[in-house]
Structures are given as C-alpha cells and as structure tokens.
Amino acid sequence: MTAMELFASxxxxxxxxxxxxxxxxGFQVSTTAFSFFPKEMPAKxxxxxxxxxxxxxxxxxxxxxxxxxxxxxxxxxxxGKKRLQxxxxxxxxxxxxxxxVCAPEGMKDAxxxxxxxxxxxxxxxxxxxxxxxxxxxxxLPAEEIIDKIPELVSDLKHSSLFxxxxxxxxxxxxxxxxxxxxxxxKIVGIAKGAGMIEPNMATLLVFLLxxxxxERAGLQKALNWATNLSFNRISIDGDQSTSDxxxxxxxxxxxxSNKLKFREALLSVCQKLAEDIVRNGEGVNHVVKVQVxxxxxxxxxxxxxKAVSNSNLIKTALFGNDPNxxxxxxxxxxxLGNSNIRIKQNLLSVxxxxxxxxxxxxxxxxxxxxxxxxxxxxxxxxxxxxxxxxHDKTVDLIIDMGTGKKEATVVGADLSYDYxxxxxxxxS
Amino acid sequence: MTAMELFASxxxxxxxxxxxxxxxxGFQVSTTAFSFFPKEMPAKxxxxxxxxxxxxxxxxxxxxxxxxxxxxxxxxxxxGKKRLQxxxxxxxxxxxxxxxVCAPEGMKDAxxxxxxxxxxxxxxxxxxxxxxxxxxxxxLPAEEIIDKIPELVSDLKHSSLFxxxxxxxxxxxxxxxxxxxxxxxKIVGIAKGAGMIEPNMATLLVFLLxxxxxERAGLQKALNWATNLSFNRISIDGDQSTSDxxxxxxxxxxxxSNKLKFREALLSVCQKLAEDIVRNGEGVNHVVKVQVxxxxxxxxxxxxxKAVSNSNLIKTALFGNDPNxxxxxxxxxxxLGNSNIRIKQNLLSVxxxxxxxxxxxxxxxxxxxxxxxxxxxxxxxxxxxxxxxxHDKTVDLIIDMGTGKKEATVVGADLSYDYxxxxxxxxS
Numbered sequence: 001m002t003a004m005e006l007f008a009s010x011x012x013x014x015x016x017x018x019x020x021x022x023x024x025x026g027f028q029v030s031t032t033a034f035s036f037f038p039k040e041m042p043a044k045x046x047x048x049x050x051x052x053x054x055x056x057x058x059x060x061x062x063x064x065x066x067x068x069x070x071x072x073x074x075x076x077x078x079x080g081k082k083r084l085q086x087x088x089x090x091x092x093x094x095x096x097x098x099x100x101v102c103a104p105e106g107m108k109d110a111x112x113x114x115x116x117x118x119x120x121x122x123x124x125x126x127x128x129x130x131x132x133x134x135x136x137x138x139x140l141p142a143e144e145i146i147d148k149i150p151e152l153v154s155d156l157k158h159s160s161l162f163x164x165x166x167x168x169x170x171x172x173x174x175x176x177x178x179x180x181x182x183x184x185x186k187i188v189g190i191a192k193g194a195g196m197i198e199p200n201m202a203t204l205l206v207f208l209l210x211x212x213x214x215e216r217a218g219l220q221k222a223l224n225w226a227t228n229l230s231f232n233r234i235s236i237d238g239d240q241s242t243s244d245x246x247x248x249x250x251x252x253x254x255x256x257s258n259k260l261k262f263r264e265a266l267l268s269v270c271q272k273l274a275e276d277i278v279r280n281g282e283g284v285n286h287v288v289k290v291q292v293x294x295x296x297x298x299x300x301x302x303x304x305x306k307a308v309s310n311s312n313l314i315k316t317a318l319f320g321n322d323p324n325x326x327x328x329x330x331x332x333x334x335x336l337g338n339s340n341i342r343i344k345q346n347l348l349s350v351x352x353x354x355x356x357x358x359x360x361x362x363x364x365x366x367x368x369x370x371x372x373x374x375x376x377x378x379x380x381x382x383x384x385x386x387x388x389x390x391h392d393k394t395v396d397l398i399i400d401m402g403t404g405k406k407e408a409t410v411v412g413a414d415l416s417y418d419y420x421x422x423x424x425x426x427x428s
Numbered sequence: 429m430t431a432m433e434l435f436a437s438x439x440x441x442x443x444x445x446x447x448x449x450x451x452x453x454g455f456q457v458s459t460t461a462f463s464f465f466p467k468e469m470p471a472k473x474x475x476x477x478x479x480x481x482x483x484x485x486x487x488x489x490x491x492x493x494x495x496x497x498x499x500x501x502x503x504x505x506x507x508g509k510k511r512l513q514x515x516x517x518x519x520x521x522x523x524x525x526x527x528x529v530c531a532p533e534g535m536k537d538a539x540x541x542x543x544x545x546x547x548x549x550x551x552x553x554x555x556x557x558x559x560x561x562x563x564x565x566x567x568l569p570a571e572e573i574i575d576k577i578p579e580l581v582s583d584l585k586h587s588s589l590f591x592x593x594x595x596x597x598x599x600x601x602x603x604x605x606x607x608x609x610x611x612x613x614k615i616v617g618i619a620k621g622a623g624m625i626e627p628n629m630a631t632l633l634v635f636l637l638x639x640x641x642x643e644r645a646g647l648q649k650a651l652n653w654a655t656n657l658s659f660n661r662i663s664i665d666g667d668q669s670t671s672d673x674x675x676x677x678x679x680x681x682x683x684x685s686n687k688l689k690f691r692e693a694l695l696s697v698c699q700k701l702a703e704d705i706v707r708n709g710e711g712v713n714h715v716v717k718v719q720v721x722x723x724x725x726x727x728x729x730x731x732x733x734k735a736v737s738n739s740n741l742i743k744t745a746l747f748g749n750d751p752n753x754x755x756x757x758x759x760x761x762x763x764l765g766n767s768n769i770r771i772k773q774n775l776l777s778v779x780x781x782x783x784x785x786x787x788x789x790x791x792x793x794x795x796x797x798x799x800x801x802x803x804x805x806x807x808x809x810x811x812x813x814x815x816x817x818x819h820d821k822t823v824d825l826i827i828d829m830g831t832g833k834k835e836a837t838v839v840g841a842d843l844s845y846d847y848x849x850x851x852x853x854x855x856s
Contacts, residue, residue, distance in 0.1 A: 042795035072761030072773060102757055102773070104790045136754020137791040242758050312740070312843075313851055320852025326564020329530055330670050333500030345500060345530070362532045363565040367470035415740075417845050423741055424748025 021162040021177045024186050024211035026057045026251025030155035031167040032148055036141035038098070047097060050167035051145060053117075053152045054207060054249075055091030059127065062213070062250035063089045064220035066227045074101035074243040075110045076130045083129050092129040092247055093117055093152075094205065096170050096192070099243040100132040100140050109142040116146045120153045131205050133192055133243055134170055161209075165190040168205055171422055173280035178272040180265035185212035185254035187265050191273040193244075193281075204231055206246035206273060212262060213252040222263045223248050230270035233302075234278050234411045235309045246270075278411050279392070283418025285382050286318045289394045289411055296404030300341060304399060307335040309412030318395060318414035321381060323373035325350070325357045325365070332399060347402030352376070353395065449590040449605045452614050452639035454485045454679025458583035459595040460576055464569035466526070475525060478595035479573060481545075481580045482635060482677075483519030487555065490641070490678035491517045492648035494655045502529035502671040503538045504558045511557050520557040520675055521545055521580075522633065524598050524620070527671040528560040528568050537570040544574045548581045559633050561620055561671055562598055589637075593618040596633055599850055601708035606700040608693035613640035613682035615693050619701040621672075621709075632659055634674035634701060640690060641680040650691045651676050658698035661730075662706050662839045663737045674698075706839050707820070711846025713810050714746045717822045717839055724832030728769060732827060735763040737840030746823060746842035749809060751801035753778070753785045753793070760827060775830030780804070781823065 030053050035046035067077045100106045114125035165175035176191045193204040279287050290308045295301035311331040317324035346361035353376040380393045458481050463474035495505045528534045542553035593603035604619045621632040707715050718736045723729035739759040745752040774789035781804035808821045
C-alpha cells in the first residue's frame with residue numbers, strides 16, 4: 001500500500017510524514033528563513049530564502065556524492081567535488097532560491113559562508129558541503145546568510161526531517177521523503193526537484209542519511225549504481241541543470257549485515273524519490289512510464305525511452321488525454337533515423353495501457369480502442385493541477401523493439417498549461 | 429521592406445498574396461475539399477480534407493526532392509524516393525489531415541490513388557509524386573479521394589498558387605508563399621508546417637516551382653544546399669516528422685543565365701519560407717534567432733544552437749517575457765557536459781538583444797539590464813496569439829564560444845499556452 005492510498009489529503013499526508021520522518025541516529029538538522037533584495041532585480045520586492053543545515057553528531061569518513069555533468073556547474077558542485085578528497089565531513093548547508101551558478105564572486109561568497117559555518121561549529125570550512133538551488137546567475141546574499149548561521153547552528157536538533165524537506169523546495173508541489181528500514185538502522189532520503197529534470201542529476205538536490213555502517217568506497221559505489229537506475233531515469237523537460245547533486249552520509253551507528261540488501265534499500269529510496277519528483281513536477285498532470293524492451297543495445301533502449309519521454313508533441317497529447325499514438329512512432333523513428341540506426345519496422349510493437357497500438361510494421365487502431373485509450377488517459381490524469389496527487393497511477397507505454405534483450409524504463413510527465421505558467425515567470 | 433511592413437492586416441496581405449502568387453510559366457494547379465469519417469474514431473463526426481494538384485504542362489526531366497530522415501517514413505516519402513529514379517515527372521498530388529504513415533494497406537491505398545490519377549491524365553502512376561500531412565497512423569479515405577480526382581484534373585488552371593498554399597495547411601496560422609524573380613523567370617515556393625518542426629525536413633511540405641531551365645543534377649544539388657541552410661535550421665519543438673519533403677520542379681521555359689544567382693534565389697525563397705513557418709507556428713509568440721559564433725567545429729555550433737532553441741525552460745521564459753538568462757548558460761553547459769566537450773568557461777560570452785549578459789566566465793547582470801531585457805522581450809512578442817503577426821521582429825541571442833571560427837544560426841520559437849492547447853487535441 002502506498003502513501004497515496006493511505007492518506008486522504010495532502011494535509012493528512014504531510015502531518016503523517018512529519019511524525020514518521022525521523023532522522024537516522026547520529027544526525028541533527030535545523031532550518032530557518034529570511035528575506036533579501038537581489039541586486040539583479042529592479043523591483044523593491046523582497047525575495048524569501050530558506051537555509052537548512054544537516055550535520056552528523058560526529059565527523060564521518062563515510063560519505064559519497066554524485067554531481068551534474070553540466071559543463072557550467074554551480075559553485076556548490078565545484079566545492080562538492082573537492083570535498084570528495086577530504087577525510088572527514090560534518091554535514092551540508094543548503095539554500096533555495098539562488099543556485100550560485102557563474103555569478104560574479106560566487107566562489108568567494110560560498111567560501112565566506114562556509115568559513116563562518118566552520119567557525120561557528122569549531123571546525124573548518126572543508127568539513128562542509130554546500131548545496132544551492134534556484135535562479136541561475138544571481139549572486140547569493142552572502143552577508144544575510146552569514147548572519148543567520150549562529151541561529152541555524154544553535155537550533156540543531158535530533159528531530160524530524162520534515163521541515164527540511166519543505167525548506168529545500170522551490171516550485172515543488174509537496175515535500176518528498178522516503179524511508180527504508182534495514183535491521184535496527186535505516187536509510188532516509190529527501191529530495192528537491194520539480195522542473196529542469198533530466199538524467200544525470202539535473203536540478204535535483206538529494207540528501208540521503210543512514211545510520212548503517214558502510215565504508216566510503218562501498219557507499220560511493222552503491223550511490224553511483226542507485227543514481228543511474230533512479231534519478232538518471234527520469235525526465236521532465238530534458239534540461240540538465242548546473243547545480244545538482246546527491247549526497248549520502250553515514251553515521252555508522254548500526255552494523256551492516258548485508259551489503260546487497262543495503263544497496264537494494266538505497267535503490268528503493270532513490271527510485272521512490274525519483275518518481276515523487278516527477279509526480280509533483282511543475283504542472284504535471286500525467287506520470288508516464290516509458291519502457292523500451294528487447295532492444296539490441298542498452299544505450300539505444302535508454303535513448304529511445306528518453307526521446308519519447310521528452311517529445312513535446314507526445315507530452316501535450318497526453319495532457320489533453322488525446323491518444324495521438326502516431327506521435328510515439330514518429331519520435332522513435334526520429335531518434336533511429338537521425339542516429340543512423342536501422343531496424344526492421346515489422347519487428348516493432350507498441351502498447352499503451354496494455355492496448356496494442358502498433359504491430360508488424362503498422363498501426364492497429366479502431367474506434368473501440370480509441371474509446372478505451374481516451375478513458376485510460378483520462379483515468380490516469382491528476383484532476384487537481386496543484387497539491388498532492390489523488391492517486392499514484394502511471395501511463396504505461398511499452399515499446400518492444402524485437403531486436404534484442406536490453407531494456408530501459410524512463411519516468412516522465414506530460415506538458416500542461418501549468419508547466420508553461422510556472423516556467424514563464426519562475427523568478428517572480 | 430517585408431510583406432509584414434507592407435500590409436496592415438492579414439486580410440489585406442492575403443488578398444495581395446492571391447494577386448501576386450502567380451505560377452511560374454508551364455504549371456497548372458487545382459484544389460478541392462470534401463468530408464470523410466475516419467474509421468479509427470468512434471464519433472459520428474465528419475472530418476474535412478483538402479486535395480491539391482500541381483502539374484507541369486509538359487512532363488519534365490528536371491526535378492528534385494529531399495525527405496525526412498525519420499526511420500518510419502510515411503508512404504509518400506517511400507514513394508517519393510522511388511520517383512527519383514524515374515525519368516520524367518508530371519506533378520504532385522497533395523492531401524492534408526492524414527499523413528498516411530504506417531497505416532494498414534497505406535501503400536496499396538496510395539498506389540490506387542496514383543493509378544487513378546495516372547489514368548485520368550493519360551499517364552502512369554509513376555509520373556506523380558504524392559504528399560500527405562496530418563494525423564499519423566490513420567488510413568487515407570482512398571475511395572473518397574479517387575472520386576475527387578476527375579474534378580481535380582478538370583479544374584487545373586494556369587492561375588494563382590494562393591488557394592493551394594491555403595489548402596495544404598493543417599494548424600498553420602496563415603498560408604506561406606515566397607517568390608524570387610530572376611531575369612524573365614522566377615522561383616515560387618509554398619510551404620506547410622506549423623508544429624513538429626525540426627531540422628531535416630520535419631513536418632514540412634515544401635513545393636518549389638520554377639520556369640528557369642536547369643538540369644536535374646544541378647537542381648537537386650541546389651535544393652540540398654538550400655535545404656541545409658533553411659529548413660534544417662529551424663526548430664519549433666525538436667520533433668522530426670515521418671512525412672515531410674521538399675519537392676522542386678522546373679518547367680524549363682526560360683534559360684538559366686547564372687547558376688550561382690539561381691542558387692542564391694532558391695536559398696532566399698527557402699530561408700524566407702523557413703522563417704515564415706516558425707513565425708506562424710502553433711502558438712508562437714516570439715521568434716528566436718540563436719546564433720552561435722566562433723565555435724571550434726561546425727557541428728558543435730549547430731548543436732548548441734539547437735539545444736538552446738529546443739530548451740523548454742528557455743522557451744517558456746521567453747513566452748513570459750522573463751529574461752531568465754541563467755537557463756541559456758545551463759542549456760549550453762548541459763550540451764557540452766553531456767557530449768564530453770571541454771571549453772574554457774571564461775572564453776564564453778552571451779548577449780540577448782545586444783545586451784551582454786555573460787562574459788569572462790560569469791554573468792554580468794544588474795537591475796538596469798533586467799529592465800532593458802524585459803522591455804526587449806515584451807516588444808518582440810506577438811500580442812495576438814493567432815493570425816498574422818503584427819511585426820517581423822526576432823529575439824536575437826548571440827552565443828560567442830571564443831574557441832574558433834565556425835558559426836550556425838537556428839530560428840526557433842517560444843513555448844506558450846497556445847502551443848499546449850493546439851497540440852493537446854490536434855486530431856479533433
């Protein structure tokens with residue numbers, strides 16, 4: 001039974017999350033908010049910013065990270081990569097609203113902030129990661145952030161992760177927390193991400209905390225593996241951001257009984273967070289699972305799944321509950337033709353919601369199927385554009401290439417008026 | 429002075445087009461319309477279809493074609509490629525509403541239709557191209573089309589191309605005709621294309637007619653060259669369709685005085701049609717010219733220009749007149765990072781509407797520039813969502829890589845509510 005079936009409303013769900021979102025042992029968190037005036041904007045309008053801090057009770061040697069592949073990464077990504085050379089880490093400082101990407105003196109600003117945080121905690125700047133999400137290009141309000149650090153440090157508590165999951169949001173419709181228990185310990189993950197989502201960690205901030213003991217190399221390896229099968233298999237708009245990262249920390253309190261089970265639990269947390277991210281993406285009305293089966297190469301399966309997930313024409317048709325299935329074949333053919341990959345058209349078969357729409361080289365459509373498909377899409381839609389989705393249905397699209405044994409699934413979303421609305425005035 | 433400056437309204441423009449859109453010598457055209465009931469749809473609703481015919485007075489040996497690279501091309505593309513082996517061609521039969529792609533017995537249907545056309549004109553099916561645009565996957569109403577052929581043939585006239593430019597439209601906002609005169613002769617082009625537009629001939633039908641004499645190989649070469657610099661440099665939604673083609677026919681009446689000038693005139697017709705297609709694309713509110721300069725490779729310049737043109741986040745920001753310029757750097761970095769291309773960030777500079785926004789590795793933004801950019805985007809917007817655009821302004825984005833001497837320009841569009849509206853119920 002999923003959370004979505006268990007709770008009648010967003011309100012009820014969030015309250016329950018708040019109670020259940022207990023930290024793994026050995027961690028403390030705090031969060032605060034303030035307002036500032038970005039120097040890049042003419043208006044006298046104050047913008048809100050949330051600051052959040054996650055720390056371990058003790059410095060840990062067991063941590064890992066993955067970062068965006070974008071060539072113009074934000075300062076937190078540049079710093080994060082350096083931190084992987086450090087021996088011990090204390091935690092991470094997180095802000096929303098501004099992503100600190102390519103802003104003048106962005107590196108200097110982040111340095112001052114982390115130095116202040118180090119001083120306040122009796123440690124060094126190098127013991128902290130930082131993470132930022134929001135507008136690209138603007139300068140961080142460094143002084144205002146530094147002013148807030150004493151409060152943030154003194155408020156640290158062994159408490160719920162819920163306020164933090166809320167504080168890291170930008171345009172996310174609801175906070176995202178997932179937990180897996182393993183023996184006495186657990187893995188808890190929170191994520192931020194709504195638009196600008198594509199494989200390779202785009203516009204995601206993911207923080208994974210565990211009190212299970214696992215050495216650094218094993219932790220990093222597990223994170224890489226889980227990320228590839230979760231956050232790298234979702235796509236909202238095909239854009240990969242400059243800022244994004246997944247961090248994992250272990251407080252090492254409980255022994256690791258089974259490495260395989262740990263990896264599986266981590267994958268489960270990551271996959272559920274990944275689907276949560278799509279499900280509450282900007283203006284999402286349908287969650288779409290595109291499964292490419294029986295391809296002759298893994299890369300091809302992945303790329304076709306992504307090409308279909310990212311086609312604006314398919315995405316808009318889904319939004320309108322319009323089974324314009326021709327666009328699916330078009331997107332597959334577009335990818336293949338422009339990649340110089342030849343396949344036999346009559347090996348291809350495609351189904352939507354288990355209804356066969358294409359087989360043996362041609363469409364197999366009729367008036368009865370049209371009715372079925374319209375109903376299927378309508379039933380899979382979220383009627384409330386905002387807030388907690390009323391169900392956890394997906395639109396299942398299966399593309400069977402018939403040329404091999406490789407497969408890949410990508411979770412994507414439709415393209416709605418609300419997506420346009422949200423993204424046409426994001427900064428305001 | 430452009431047509432858009434010459435005419436006060438769409439009405440006035442269209443009347444003028446009708447008078448000016450004279451055929452080159454040696455051609456005849458006709459068009460007709462009828463209704464049918466697609467067997468794939470449950471409703472008792474009749475759908476309209478337009479049929480159009482372009483013929484040469486005499487069979488010609490001088491013709492050429494380019495086709496979509498989509499792996500699942502429509503029947504007209506498959507037939508068209510075969511026609512390039514024929515010695516002499518009479519013309520082309522065009523329908524809108526259904527694209528005849530991967531439909532059961534689609535090849536047989538097209539065969540029957542062209543055989544009927546051959547019989548009616550005293551020629552063979554092989555003397556005709558066919559072209560179809562519209563819903564993918566549906567079956568052509570072959571019998572209804574065949575019934576209309578006698579009327580279509582008997583109505584052929586040496587008259588205006590304007591009704592034909594109208595008849596080939598699907599969701600296009602207005603008909604597109606461009607003319608270049610060269611000595612006594614001319615090149616006239618009409619085009620259809622609104623959504624599903626990307627380089628490599630995606631969802632375009634282009635018909636180019638000339639009465640200037642040029643041998644087949646030279647004509648084909650000129651067409652390939654002009655297509656690459658026009659229709660392959662526009663992008664509305666990054667989707668390449670299954671159906672699209674550009675055909676060129678010469679009636680050979682006037683001598684060719686200068687091959688270079690012919691190529692340039694052809695390029696001019698194609699580039700103007702290409703920009704027309706973007707400008708009247710589904711729900712387009714801004715036309716964007718992305719120019720990538722000083723790249724170290726041609727392919728990279730083209731791909732960056734397309735990556736930026738196709739970013740939904742940039743497209744939605746443009747729609748909202750929101751100079752969210754961080755997304756531009758993000759899209760460039762996304763392409764570079766995920767293509768494993770390393771460049772020095774501090775060589776990059778970017779300007780929007782001549783306002784520098786990025787140089788020496790960081791953004792250079794302030795409140796004054798923000799005001800300027802908002803005004804620039806607002807001024808460049810079409811206020812009327814539908815109909816004839818009130819101006820021919822473009823949003824000019826220049827990305828200077830600083831790493832070489834190659835450049836590419838791609839013409840794209842923003843992403844609006846109307847795009848979503850149009851494409852979420854296209855078939856109805």
